[in-house]
Amino acid sequence: MAINKDKINQEATKYIQKGQFDKAIKELQKIVAEEPDDVRTIQKIAELFARMGDSKSAIENYSKVADVYTKQGFFLKAVAIYKNIIKIDASRIDIYEKLAQAYSLLGIVNEAINQYNAIIGIYEKNANYKDSIPVIKKVLELSPNDILMRMKLAEIYYREGLNQEAIDEYKNTAKFLKENNRFDEYIRVVERLSTIDPENLEYLIEIAEIYLSRGDFQTTMQKLQMAYKINPKEPKVLSLIADVFRKSNQSANAVAAYKELLNIYTAEGKLKEAEGIRKIITTLTGKDITTAPVSRELSTRMSDSVPSQPVKPKEFRPVSKEIPISSSAPKPVPEPSVSKAIPIAQKKDRQLSAQDIPRLLTETDVYLKYGLKQKAINHLKTILSLDPENLDAHLKFASLLESSGENEQLISTYMNIANIFLKKENIEEAKKYLLMIIELDPLNEAARNSYDMLSEGKIEEVSEEIVELDNLEFQENGKPQEEKKPDIEVEVEEEPEEVIEVVTESPDKDIEVEVVSTGSDKAQEEVAEEPAEDRTAQEDDFSEELEEAEFFISQQLTEEAIEIYRQILEKNPDHKIAKQKLEELTGKKKQAAESIEEIMEKPENLDIPIEQILSESKKQLSKIIDANDAQAHYDLGCAYKDMGLFDEAIEEFKISMQNEDKEIPALNMIALINLERGRYTDAISIFKKLLNYDEITDEQRTDFIYQIGNAYLKIKDKSEALFYLNKIYKQNPNYRNIKQLIAQIQSTEKKN
């Protein structure tokens, strides 16, 4: 049946004028029933639903209109409709997507990106990072050089556990930045890569090279130090380390690094490279070191350096065991003195001797007990540098490596253990460890051959072979024979049993030797003659205990330290250090206990002032809420308002206003706060400002006018109040308490 469209439209208009939107919609729906593609009518229906506050139906009808426009290729019209939908419901991801597509088709790329950004923002707000990935990819399709977006994508990959994707994305970003000479950003990206993929030397080497090219030796060395920790035998790292030392005029340290490099090249059979390094060393030192292969030198030195008990002090003259790498640029060392580098775990600046080994082993156990794996490893390295054949240390080291699955190093360690057992003529144990190597690395020919030979009884040959392998493993801990003899002679007049502390004050000064204790009777007598307070020898009878106590203090295990000091004092009540330390510790404890007691006694002290909490909270908030998260800042403003923290609330509303969608509601809240705190003129001016916004709805306009009238009433400006309130009364006499307010004003006027 044909319908009279004009007549229906007239009827609908009448209903609209009367505010009877639902009836108007029913009329208009008659037209749509006959003509489903009548977009103008559908749009009118959508608008009416929106005015009624029926968002769902409004969006449904707007969507129909937009879809028809899109099908017909009227993308600009579709955009206008989608925008209407977003105004009703700003959380519609599907609509933002359609909008973005429409903008893309119109060639307005920036706007398309803005829509995708809005979607990303919604996902982020809901911590739904994974779903934002395809959206970010779309943005990158439109804007491939958006580095921030690329980094965002990489970070989301990383956050979602997609490490390889994160690495790839960062790599692409780094490549782009490098190609475009954006080196500062490039460094940041590569630095990030090195944290995501910490075992990858490539990035650290790359950053080190950049810093080196900029002459920043300190940062270069920091990066190389990290790289060295990952792989101390990486030629590129060692080469760079040597380079830094050379460029910073530290030729002795450079030589040490080159020697290490030479050892590696020699061991790997890279003779050409080894020859090149040898030439450099010769140039730097003025000495020809071409006479013997380094591995042979090491081999000789290692077998010679194995200490026998008891140890003579001179044999423990400190010899560089490590390439000196420190975060600060090392000071020059006079050529060809030994390097001042000392084992990592060594406390203070004191050089260690073999007599420190039992203490170091005990401390290692303590470190292991408290899960301080790296410290334990450092201690074990120190022990092995002092006594490369310390079976205990090797076994502990192997056990640590077993738990961390570092097989390469584990194989070397097993080989060392096998060697030690072999020297002890404990063939079975040696075979056991060789077998363990074969289990880990079935293709390990050295272990297999050794095992076979041991099984056949060719002990001597095997021994030699293992010694060589052993030496290679420990080459970083050793020095060639001629270097073992120090250039600065240590003058020791005391008996060999004496323990000597060697303190390097300054690299360009002579090594200072200090006798700190003696085991000889003569020395004992000398000590006895000294005043009691200077009885360092007596004090050092407890050196192990004291060091252990210090360790406990450093780990904040005060109770354990106190116990040790008490034990010392039980044996020697006059022990000055133990006494002093115990007083310090117990004093501190007492002080702490007293202060807590004091607080507990005064209940008012228990209450933390709100200012303090607020200031603490503000610091945290900046970490929790992104500055661009307008909704969160708006909500927080509401929270502060609820609590009467008006200044804080206004601050948050102002932040949220940076997003234009929040401008009107936030201003409204600020005006309401001003009303609440009695700042009526401020409130009036804000509400008046709000009235000038085109985007405000009829309801908002009515409310703002009402608030203005109400505020004028508060400041007793009745005529202004009446002016504004009457405006509303004319539109809707039943609006809130408008009748009462007007009546109130009029009655007071009559009285006057």
Place this chain on the structure above:
Amino acid sequence: MSFINYSAREINCKIVYYGPGLCGKTTNLQYIYAKTNPSAKGKLISLATETERTLFFDFLPLSLGDIKGFKTRFHLYTVPGQVFYDASRKLILKGADGVVFVADSQIERMEANLESLDNLKINLKEHGFDLDKMPFVIQYNKRDLPNVMPVAELRKALNYRNVPDFEAVASKGVGVFETLKAIAKLVLLELKSR
């Protein structure tokens, strides 16, 4: 007191989760946040210390449908339970429309529950509210622990008003939404009656 935002056509109601330290107030909000439709919730803002204890408050805005064309937004808050944050608790209670008291069911926490309930009454009184006259719900949390008091005893000690009460294991979500629905219902009824 609930705040009607005519311009935004919104009614904001304030619900405060109160209770002794470590009773599970934050856990309640975290569960609600985790299980609520993203479109109905705002960001959960948790101001916590380094040890994950509430420093100032947790805040979660939730939209719970419409009343006569007005969106109802519930602002859920927790207070810090530790004794020395009383100033914060007072501040957060300001303008509360309803209170959920989260009790720790463990026997050894009974005294802390009673202290906290007393503290709630005192702090409400400072704001001119009477706990006996406002929407109030009790949750007996941590019911999965072995050393809990029987509910009857908890009820006797804490629920003298005979308000709606719920057993809960907030960490698993048991009783969390039941508690929230009950307090929301009471708050809305109160709102209607005004």
